[in-house]
Amino acid sequence: MIRAEKIVIKDFRGIRDLTIDFKTKNFAICGPNGTGKSGIVDALEFALTGGISRLSGEGTQGISIKAHAPHVDSRNKPDNARVVFTASLPTLGKSVTIERSVNQPNAPTISDTSPAVLSILATVAVHPEFVLSRRELIQYVVSTPGDRAKEVQSLLRLDAVENLRQMLQKIANSAKKEVGPLSSEKGIAQNNLLSALEITQLTKEKVLEAANKRRKVLGLDPIAALESGTSLKDGLAAKAADKTTVPKVQALSDLGQLKEAIESLRKNVESEKTKSALERLEALKSNAHMETLAKQERLLKSATELVLNDTCPVCDTEWAPTTLKAHIAEKLKALEATTNEVAEVEAQLQPLLESVASYRDALSTVKKYGQKLKPAVDTSAMEAYATALGDHAKVVRDFTQVPATLNSIATISSPMPAGVEGCKSQIAAAIAAIPDPTDQDAARDSLTVAQERLETYRSVSLRLKQAEERGAIAKKAYDAYLKASTEVLNGIYKGVADEFADLYSYINSDDEKSFTAKLTPSMGKLGFDVDFYGRGDFPPGAYHSEGHQDGMGLCLYLALMNRLLGKGFTFAVLDDVLMSVDSGHRREVCNLLKEKFPDTQFVLTTHDPIWLKHMQTAGLVAGSNQLHFRTWNVDEGPTDWNDRDVWAEIDAALEKGDVHDAAATLRHYLEYIFGEICNNLRAPVPFRSDARYQLGDFASPAIGHLKKLFKNGMDSATSWGNTTVADDIDAAEKRFTAKVTASNVEQWQINASVHYNEWANLSPQDFKPVSDAFHELIRAFHCDCGPLYVSSELPPQSLRCSCSKININLKKK
Amino acid sequence: MSTQESTSADIPGQTYDKFIAQLKADEMPAEVVDQLKKLLSSDAPITDASLRAALFLESK
Numbered sequence: 017m018i019r020a021e022k023i024v025i026k027d028f029r030g031i032r033d034l035t036i037d038f039k040t041k042n043f044a045i046c047g048p049n050g051t052g053k054s055g056i057v058d059a060l061e062f063a064l065t066g067g068i069s070r071l072s073g074e075g076t077q078g079i080s081i082k083a084h085a086p087h088v089d090s091r092n093k094p095d096n097a098r099v100v101f102t103a104s105l106p107t108l109g110k111s112v113t114i115e116r117s118v119n120q121p122n123a124p125t126i127s128d129t130s131p132a133v134l135s136i137l138a139t140v141a142v143h144p145e146f147v148l149s150r151r152e153l154i155q156y157v158v159s160t161p162g163d164r165a166k167e168v169q170s171l172l173r174l175d176a177v178e179n180l181r182q183m184l185q186k187i188a189n190s191a192k193k194e195v196g197p198l199s200s201e202k203g204i205a206q207n208n209l210l211s212a213l214e215i216t217q218l219t220k221e222k223v224l225e226a227a228n229k230r231r232k233v234l235g236l237d238p239i240a241a242l243e244s245g246t247s248l249k250d251g252l253a254a255k256a257a258d259k260t261t262v263p264k265v266q267a268l269s270d271l272g273q274l275k276e277a278i279e280s281l282r283k284n285v286e287s288e289k290t291k292s293a294l295e296r297l298e299a300l301k302s303n304a305h306m307e308t309l310a311k312q313e314r315l316l317k318s319a320t321e322l323v324l325n326d327t328c329p330v331c332d333t334e335w336a337p338t339t340l341k342a343h344i345a346e347k348l349k350a351l352e353a354t355t356n357e358v359a360e361v362e363a364q365l366q367p368l369l370e371s372v373a374s375y376r377d378a379l380s381t382v383k384k385y386g387q388k389l390k391p392a393v394d395t396s397a398m399e400a401y402a403t404a405l406g407d408h409a410k411v412v413r414d415f416t417q418v419p420a421t422l423n424s425i426a427t428i429s430s431p432m433p434a435g436v437e438g439c440k441s442q443i444a445a446a447i448a449a450i451p452d453p454t455d456q457d458a459a460r461d462s463l464t465v466a467q468e469r470l471e472t473y474r475s476v477s478l479r480l481k482q483a484e485e486r487g488a489i490a491k492k493a494y495d496a497y498l499k500a501s502t503e504v505l506n507g508i509y510k511g512v513a514d515e516f517a518d519l520y521s522y523i524n525s526d527d528e529k530s531f532t533a534k535l536t537p538s539m540g541k542l543g544f545d546v547d548f549y550g551r552g553d554f555p556p557g558a559y560h561s562e563g564h565q566d567g568m569g570l571c572l573y574l575a576l577m578n579r580l581l582g583k584g585f586t587f588a589v590l591d592d593v594l595m596s597v598d599s600g601h602r603r604e605v606c607n608l609l610k611e612k613f614p615d616t617q618f619v620l621t622t623h624d625p626i627w628l629k630h631m632q633t634a635g636l637v638a639g640s641n642q643l644h645f646r647t648w649n650v651d652e653g654p655t656d657w658n659d660r661d662v663w664a665e666i667d668a669a670l671e672k673g674d675v676h677d678a679a680a681t682l683r684h685y686l687e688y689i690f691g692e693i694c695n696n697l698r699a700p701v702p703f704r705s706d707a708r709y710q711l712g713d714f715a716s717p718a719i720g721h722l723k724k725l726f727k728n729g730m731d732s733a734t735s736w737g738n739t740t741v742a743d744d745i746d747a748a749e750k751r752f753t754a755k756v757t758a759s760n761v762e763q764w765q766i767n768a769s770v771h772y773n774e775w776a777n778l779s780p781q782d783f784k785p786v787s788d789a790f791h792e793l794i795r796a797f798h799c800d801c802g803p804l805y806v807s808s809e810l811p812p813q814s815l816r817c818s819c820s821k822i823n824i825n826l827k828k829k
Numbered sequence: 830m831s832t833q834e835s836t837s838a839d840i841p842g843q844t845y846d847k848f849i850a851q852l853k854a855d856e857m858p859a860e861v862v863d864q865l866k867k868l869l870s871s872d873a874p875i876t877d878a879s880l881r882a883a884l885f886l887e888s889k
Contacts, residue, residue, distance in 0.1 A: 176841045180869075183880050486885050492855050493865070493884055500847035504840060 017136050017584040019617045021111060023063065024100040027086055027093075028118070029055035036643065038619065040104045042609075044637040045621045046628040047645025053621040057147055057591045060619065063101035063114055065141045066121040070149075086118050095119040105136055106586065112137070139584070147589040148573050168535075168542055168576065177501050184497050188490040195487050198480040200370050204377045205473040211269045212466040223248075227466065230459035248470060249463040263461030264450045267385045271444055274378040277371070278432065284371040285429040293364035294425065296357065301418040313351045313358065314416055316344050358415060365412055365425075372409045372428055376402050386443040393442045397435035502537070509535040509542070512575045519571040519612065520546075523597075523604040524564070567597045567605070574613070589619045602627060606634035629695055644688070666787050670780040679775035682787050683711065686794075690714035693797045696805035697721050698812065719756055722797065723749060725806065725815045729824035736829050745824060752796045759789040845869055860886060 019040040025031045030052045036043070045053050058068045086097035097118035104111050113127040114137065126137065140146070168174070206218055213226035220242040227248040228238040236251045284290060348355070379402045386393035408424035415421055432440070453461065513535040521531045527549075534553060536543035545553035546568065548560065556565050570593055577585050597605050609618055620637070622628060628644065631637040662685045669678035691714045694701050699721035701713060726749035733742035775783060797804055799817035806812035806826075816823040848869075852862050864883035868875060881887060 174840055177844050180875060180880075183875065183877055186877065187881055187884065489857070489861060489884055492857055493852065493861075496851035496855055496857070497844075497848050500851050501844045503847055504843045508840060 018103040021102040025059045026098045027096040031055045042618045042637045044642040051645035059099045063099040149591040184494040188494040191487040191490040194483040202476045205476045209469040209473050212469045230463050233459035248467045262388050265458045266465045267447045270381045277375040277378040281371045281375050284368045289364040293361050389446045398439045401436045515575040516572050523601045602630045606636040610636045687711045690718050693718040696803045728826045732828045755793045759793040
């Protein structure tokens with residue numbers, strides 16, 4: 017997609033003003049911690065995406081790009097904080113410049129707005145994962161399967177796939193839930209209809225037979241067929257039953273139904289299922305911890321449904337909705353055991369709840385008769401009881417608190433209150449006292465009620481059918497999506513695992529050439545097992561060292577990126593990632609990046625200068641394509657040793673009488689430059705296992721080695737009979753020795769901290785000759801064009817500079 | 830072989846194609862499939878409501 021050409025960073029993070037020319041090649045940025053390396057990484061990410069990963073996500077509440085991306089001195093002037101990034105677009109053969117200010121991160125100025133360019137930039141903008149930090153690297157390897165799945169899904173842009181799966185699952189679940197209550201409602205409606213027609217089976221034939229029997233009494237034509245719009249009381253309209261009177265026969269039947277409903281409830285209260293549910297609820301109640309977990313589970317389930325925007329529905333804290341949902345899902349997962357227990361108890365209580373629904377419906381029917389009777393019966397107690405039953409049933413269904421649930425079950429299970437019982441008896445007595453209807457009145461009443469109940473039955477049947485259809489469609493869609501995504505992901509993971517194993521074997525070819533790996537996806541999780549020296553497959557953290565695990569993290573990242581972007585994987589920023597790879601395989605890692613990813617431009621940061629050298633000597637990074645920060649301060653940001661005149665800085669400090677500053681600058685510069693000189697001359701430096709090299713570790717080898725090279729040059733010139741050249745080299749060696757003596761360098765190498773203190777105690781006048789002598793000494797390792805270096809052959813054939821003004825042949829005749 | 834010879838994975842795209850094919854194989858009503866195709870291939874964010882509307886043909 018892109019390669020980095022150049023970036024200009026102003027007043028951004030810890031950087032005041034910095035320009036880097038990447039030249040579209042691999043580029044290394046080295047410097048101690050806190051010198052601004054990550055500021056450059058942030059600037060690259062910001063330029064391309066408008067975001068900064070380190071300022072968002074977990075653990076960054078209260079931090080925002082607008083408030084905290086500008087340099088601290090420009091925090092109130094976000095428009096000053098700008099990044100101008102020039103990218104090469106290899107596929108289009110052109111370059112584009114993107115300028116973003118922190119003030120308007122999502123409104124970049126783009127130099128070329130042609131659709132092809134914008135399409136590439138839009139693709140890059142949704143891939144912040146081109147930046148890999150060590151923190152992210154390790155998450156791929158040693159996190160839990162659930163966390164790893166999230167990381168990998170996020171990297172592979174699977175969030176959209178997973179979100180859609182979750183949405184389909186939620187819809188399928190909710191559609192399924194709609195069916196249960198409607199099914200129960202249909203059962204009640206059916207019983208009511210059967211009761212009205214005094215039949216026991218609901219078939220078309222039985223309904224017609226019962227209806228036509230009544231129609232015959234009324235002298236109405238029989239109904240030939242029962243269709244969806246058929247009215248049982250067709251032709252009866254003119255003689256409609258008086259709705260203000262109570263149809264005695266039907267009312268008696270409905271009283272009988274109420275009795276049956278009471279009996280059904282009693283049986284369910286005493287059933288084994290209900291008893292078992294009560295025991296489990298008591299256990300939950302006596303275990304305060306479990307009860308708390310049950311409450312948490314309910315709360316979290318509700319919270320998931322209430323995450324509608326970017327704030328927490330409970331405390332209004334700002335969250336990215338997907339992050340918050342994932343956070344809640346993680347907590348819910350931890351409550352899995354409680355969730356299962358609660359689900360089983362709910363299932364056991366279902367029959368009880370269904371009998372309560374029938375009971376309430378029967379009460380409601382009887383209550384209506386009471387209101388129609390003359391004189392009317394006061395049904396307020398019955399009405400209040402029916403309402404209370406409904407409320408308690410809701411408490412049981414919602415299951416918010418165990419004690420409240422137990423209390424509601426106890427109320428539901430209690431016998432009908434005396435007041436209600438009295439009301440029922442009053443209604444029953446009043447109905448019994450109604451004169452028996454004539455056959456015609458009874459038939460008319462029965463047909464009228466039956467038709468009402470048939471319509472109710474038809475309505476609820478239709479709603480149930482629709483709900484079942486929705487449930488079937490939602491389930492089919494979910495199953496199809498699950499199958500499709502599983503197939504795709506299995507293929508992807510297999511490919512990633514194989515490629516990962518290839519890459520890891522490459523950097524560990526010395527002892528893990530036959531390395532294999534398995535990525536095993538399952539619902540919301542991603543298992544990761546790797547071979548351990550042929551002894552079996554284990555999680556990466558089980559036996560492999562941390563360094564090897566870091567190597568795995570890098571290889572997994574590269575395999576995933578390759579899978580994600582393919583030939584579009586042209587740019588990646590590895591932020592202090594290589595540092596953590598085990599030291600024995602660094603060169604192999606450099607070779608891996610160079611050889612397996614020849615079309616990818618890597619920007620690599622490290623705080624280890626030795627790593628920087630590895631990158632150079634392995635040919636991963638060219639000598640000129642690097643920044644080596646020496647320090648950082650809040651006013652100036654990071655500074656490179658090569659971008660300023662150190663000697664002028666020292667003189668300026670001395671003019672101000674600040675020997676402390678001048679001495680510190682000289683010492684740090686000498687530590688840096690002698691290291692560079694040793695590298696350029698290939699001077700042998702005694703190995704330090706802690707890699708904490710100091711001035712003395714580099715200065716002596718550098719001086720001694722240059723003297724040796726001069727001697728080799730003289731011997732070579734003599735062997736070729738070039739006495740003039742030999743004399744010139746001899747003179748150069750003598751000048752060099754004089755400069756070494758003048759600098760008194762050996763004297764300053766006894767103890768680093770003592771030197772520093774001694775220099776700092778000198779007066780400006782006394783320190784000036786010291787710095788001048790070192791200036792001269794360092795010049796002796798340089799030509800006007802740049803540093804002296806030895807040629808790349810082994811053994812080196814020449815000591816030279818870039819302009820060839822100095823070119824000493826080291827090979828004897 | 831360079832690892833960069835492998836092709837990129839448009840995973841959501843691949844999943845979409847397989848999903849639609851699976852729906853057809855499962856004889857999902859054509860109208861529902863059309864609505865889902867329209868929703869999933871548009872740039873608009875997919876919400877619970879829009880997905881329900883597509884599945885249950887509620888937008889009609």
